[in-house]
Amino acid sequence: MVDISKLLEKYPNRPIAMFPECTTTNGRGILPLSVSLLDVPSKTKIYPVSVRYTPADVTTPIPRSYTTFLWNLLSKPTHCIRVRIAEAVSGCGDVGAASPALKEGQANGLPANDYGVSLTREQKALLDHVGEALARLGRVKRVGLGVKEKQDFVRMWTKGKRRQ
Numbered sequence: 001m002v003d004i005s006k007l008l009e010k011y012p013n014r015p016i017a018m019f020p021e022c023t024t025t026n027g028r029g030i031l032p033l034s035v036s037l038l039d040v041p042s043k044t045k046i047y048p049v050s051v052r053y054t055p056a057d058v059t060t061p062i063p064r065s066y067t068t069f070l071w072n073l074l075s076k077p078t079h080c081i082r083v084r085i086a087e088a089v090s091g092c093g094d095v096g097a098a099s100p101a102l103k104e105g106q107a108n109g110l111p112a113n114d115y116g117v118s119l120t121r122e123q124k125a126l127l128d129h130v131g132e133a134l135a136r137l138g139r140v141k142r143v144g145l146g147v148k149e150k151q152d153f154v155r156m157w158t159k160g161k162r163r164q
Contacts, residue, residue, distance in 0.1 A: 029143035040091030048086040050137035086133040
């Protein structure tokens, strides 16, 4: 993975899109955010953006159901994409760069609670603010399910399909 600071140096006047949940969702909840968002310098503005597809069944295929996914995608005459943008939030600056465990977790692309890193009050406030903005924009709730829980679901789903 590439650090945000390196991307900002390489492309100083261009917008950079991040997916702080680190995984796709079903549109019914906001997953815990990755700590990679904390690497954004304090002068950089973060714009939480919600992208919603309608109908919802064309967004995330479940393993081994790709035929159904393609049918749902291609059989509908139209698809709508709703984009909502929240007001800007300033980054934490160098606060996120201090912890080596934070960097290790960031390299794994996992949210802070998935590898037990303690965050400072400012770091937690930034992640909470962006998460709340995304939840408000998408009109959904925040959920505590992380990447590990999602991996467990996919593992159980594929295991159940093999038995049939």
